[in-house]
Amino acid sequence: MTRIAFDNSYARLPDGFFMRADPDKAPAPELIKLNRELAVELGLDADWLASADGIAMLSGAAVADGSEPLAMAYAGHQFGGWSPQLGDGRAHLLGEIIAPDGIRRDIQLKGSGATPFSRNGDGKAALGPVLREYIVSEFMAAAGVPTTRALAAVATGERVQRETRLPGAVLTRVAQSHVRVGTFQYFFAREQTENLQTLADYVIDRHYPEAKSAENPALALLKAVTERQAKLIAQWMCLGFIHGVMNTDNVQIAGETIDYGPCAFMDVFHPNTVFSSIDRNGRYAWVNQPNIGVWNLSRLAEAMMPILHPDQDAALKLAESAVQQFSDVFNTALNQGIAAKLGIPVNADFMQSTFKLMTDQGCDFTLFFTELTRIAEGGTEDAFTALFVEPMAAQVWLAEWRGLHSAELIPAMKAANPVFIPRNHRVEEAIQSALNGDFSPFETLVSVVTRPFDQQPEHAAFETPPTLEQVVQQTFCGT
Ligand code: AMP
Numbered sequence: 001m002t003r004i005a006f007d008n009s010y011a012r013l014p015d016g017f018f019m020r021a022d023p024d025k026a027p028a029p030e031l032i033k034l035n036r037e038l039a040v041e042l043g044l045d046a047d048w049l050a051s052a053d054g055i056a057m058l059s060g061a062a063v064a065d066g067s068e069p070l071a072m073a074y075a076g077h078q079f080g081g082w083s084p085q086l087g088d089g090r091a092h093l094l095g096e097i098i099a100p101d102g103i104r105r106d107i108q109l110k111g112s113g114a115t116p117f118s119r120n121g122d123g124k125a126a127l128g129p130v131l132r133e134y135i136v137s138e139f140m141a142a143a144g145v146p147t148t149r150a151l152a153a154v155a156t157g158e159r160v161q162r163e164t165r166l167p168g169a170v171l172t173r174v175a176q177s178h179v180r181v182g183t184f185q186y187f188f189a190r191e192q193t194e195n196l197q198t199l200a201d202y203v204i205d206r207h208y209p210e211a212k213s214a215e216n217p218a219l220a221l222l223k224a225v226t227e228r229q230a231k232l233i234a235q236w237m238c239l240g241f242i243h244g245v246m247n248t249d250n251v252q253i254a255g256e257t258i259d260y261g262p263c264a265f266m267d268v269f270h271p272n273t274v275f276s277s278i279d280r281n282g283r284y285a286w287v288n289q290p291n292i293g294v295w296n297l298s299r300l301a302e303a304m305m306p307i308l309h310p311d312q313d314a315a316l317k318l319a320e321s322a323v324q325q326f327s328d329v330f331n332t333a334l335n336q337g338i339a340a341k342l343g344i345p346v347n348a349d350f351m352q353s354t355f356k357l358m359t360d361q362g363c364d365f366t367l368f369f370t371e372l373t374r375i376a377e378g379g380t381e382d383a384f385t386a387l388f389v390e391p392m393a394a395q396v397w398l399a400e401w402r403g404l405h406s407a408e409l410i411p412a413m414k415a416a417n418p419v420f421i422p423r424n425h426r427v428e429e430a431i432q433s434a435l436n437g438d439f440s441p442f443e444t445l446v447s448v449v450t451r452p453f454d455q456q457p458e459h460a461a462f463e464t465p466p467t468l469e470q471v472v473q474q475t476f477c478g479t
Pocket residue numbers: 086087088089090091117118119120121122123124125245249250259261479
């Protein structure tokens with residue numbers, strides 16, 4: 001089993017960064033899906049991955065040559081509450097590869113069994129959440145949003161106990177790395193300043209090499225992470241995406257979307273939309289995501305204070321100045337992103353009044369922009385007007401919009417407005433069918449949403465919002 005050229009830099013870090021742990025041997029692994037395009041992009045042999053040896057690796061049944069499985073240590077704030085010890089409780093980092101693009105990637109199994117960090121958890125993943133992460137992360141990648149990727153989903157042949165007994169599965173996740181805000185917090189909380197410095201040096205080398213030559217590399221790192229998070233969250237907002245569990249252990253330092261738990265895309269626009277059943281106070285509602293981004297980055301800044309400056313007052317000032325730039329970067333990115341979607345020059349007032357109108361009229365977020373794009377391209381107004389409770393309100397708004405829109409903005413508009421998103425009821429439908437042994441809805445959904453900007457008239461049904469009966473009220477953290 002020497003088909004993957006692992007080069008494991010994280011495993012070379014000091015003791016305390018991770019615990020070595022082997023994945024569980026899945027009793028009857030079966031490949032659900034292999035992401036062949038991603039395999040090729042990563043320079044991996046897709047045919048080997050689909051072979052018995054490859055599936056053994058992807059299920060945890062066998063450890064491939066050069067793989068050094070480990071569970072990473074981290075801490076985190078979950079829904080605002082501090083957990084000093086989290087860590088990979090159901091994931092194994094198999095190792096790293098350097099892809100043909102020169103970028104180092106983690107290859108990680110998720111749902112592959114207990115580790116020293118499992119606490120009371122079983123270390124397993126149920127099929128549903130694995131398919132959800134596969135669908136949504138691959139859509140995000142296709143839509144141009146930085147994200148971890150799904151290389152494969154494998155059924156383990158084992159049942160896992162949740163509210164009921166469910167089929168188990170393992171997701172192979174690919175990331176620029178799995179270092180999180182919570183990784184910094186882990187060493188800060190233990191007052192291990194040397195490890196904190198080692199971690200900062202590691203992520204600078206791996207993700208932010210330009211920070212190395214800055215006067216204060218740790219400060220440059222904090223600023224760069226802040227900037228990537230601000231831009232990332234703006235991209236989520238533009239897609240109506242609600243992450244659902246923006247805990248500090250789910251904020252990745254390289255700036256990719258990570259940990260697709262109870263996440264979903266809004267159908268009807270309302271800024272306070274929440275999906276997670278455990279997010280009772282709406283902490284992670286759509287509109288709150290930038291505020292939570294700042295909160296999470298403040299936790300990173302706090303954790304980095306010992307390496308920002310030897311004097312703690314000075315360190316605090318630097319930390320604050322770095323996080324403060326979030327709002328400018330975020331607002332600029334959001335204004336530009338929404339302007340592109342509207343096919344108009346940047347106009348913050350018009351954006352806000354449009355959000356208000358969409359809320360008042362109960363417009364479907366995605367269709368609002370797809371149908372507007374169709375109007376811009378010369379289509380009729382009927383489908384757009386039909387999104388409004390009051391058709392007159394659509395007419396009034398369109399008149400104003402026409403005064404701002406110009407045809408040369410249409411290409412950017414098309415590139416900003418996916419025709420297809422993985423609507424929550426479709427994701428649920430794909431999961432339910434898979435639980436009944438039929439993976440074809442999952443296959444279809446993946447193929448439709450990974451070409452999100454293409455018109456696919458044969459799949460027009462995937463454009464439409466759920467009927468009243470199809471609405472998925474809440475997504476449980478069922479992991
Ligand atoms: P998450 O909510 O997925 O970000 O996970 C938060 C923490 O709980 C992480 O430390 C996970 O490794 C751990 N965890 C979640 N589910 C399980 C499980 N089934 N078994 C063990 N640990 C888990």
